[in-house]
Amino acid sequence: MALLCLVWGFNFVIMKLGNGAFPPVMFAALRFLTGAIVLFAVCLIRKTPKPKRSDMKWYIICGLLQTTFFNIAIQISLNYVSAGLTSVLTYSMPLFLSIMAHRWIPGERLTIQKTTGIAVGLAGLFIAMNIQSGGSFWAVLLALSSAISWAAANLLFKIKLKHADPLQYTTWQMAIGAAGLWAFSLSFERGSAQWGLMPIIYILFSGIIASALAFVMWNLILSRTEASKASVSLLLVPVVGILSGYVFLNESLHFVTLVGILLVLAGIWIVNMKQIGIKKALN
Numbered sequence: 001m002a003l004l005c006l007v008w009g010f011n012f013v014i015m016k017l018g019n020g021a022f023p024p025v026m027f028a029a030l031r032f033l034t035g036a037i038v039l040f041a042v043c044l045i046r047k048t049p050k051p052k053r054s055d056m057k058w059y060i061i062c063g064l065l066q067t068t069f070f071n072i073a074i075q076i077s078l079n080y081v082s083a084g085l086t087s088v089l090t091y092s093m094p095l096f097l098s099i100m101a102h103r104w105i106p107g108e109r110l111t112i113q114k115t116t117g118i119a120v121g122l123a124g125l126f127i128a129m130n131i132q133s134g135g136s137f138w139a140v141l142l143a144l145s146s147a148i149s150w151a152a153a154n155l156l157f158k159i160k161l162k163h164a165d166p167l168q169y170t171t172w173q174m175a176i177g178a179a180g181l182w183a184f185s186l187s188f189e190r191g192s193a194q195w196g197l198m199p200i201i202y203i204l205f206s207g208i209i210a211s212a213l214a215f216v217m218w219n220l221i222l223s224r225t226e227a228s229k230a231s232v233s234l235l236l237v238p239v240v241g242i243l244s245g246y247v248f249l250n251e252s253l254h255f256v257t258l259v260g261i262l263l264v265l266a267g268i269w270i271v272n273m274k275q276i277g278i279k280k281a282l283n
Contacts, residue, residue: 012086017198021193026191077089079139096147105155113270128140154227158222
């Protein structure tokens, strides 16, 4: 989980740099196409079977939610919002997953403590949205919608595809999502790609490390752990994203921004704090 959070946090910087060489959704399409090719090769080596026909509709829905829309929202938002704040908004996903889990996942009901945490987290999001210097409000909302889309895909994976092999699931939903990204890019984007050594490195890092490897790791963790518990460790991702944006992109850190970010992190922690305490007591 520590490695996963480091990779995903730093990848916000890589995506922002990649947007300077490619139209944003084209970069996402190249990223996930690369990741899907690598994963298909691994599946071939491991002789991983194809998905069941009855499961394909859920693979398609998850691919469109988790890969296509999720990345369209992020890539466009990064052109108007800092990498650090985009990472915070995106990784507010556990807040929305907790709400969804209350309705559809047995044993993960909302309590007063979880409700309080969600309220604190949403207050932090509101503060963060309103202090964006030079940012676009619609772009912030678009970044926030990526969290909701990702939460929905995670929920479907938990309730409809918990029997699926994480490698198989990651490979096929990523390939489906990449096809959706290509369709969007070819239909709506303008601009040309600027190929070179560094743009290729951006694609390889985002495609192989931050997509193929990282999403297999995440789906493996999610398949073996309760949804709300698995999301706790993702608290580290926006922290890494903020620090990476500050160090590598010279992005500023304002006090009010930090207050909003800390409230988001506090809210996510409160949502899951009781569950962690029970687990420790049992051990």
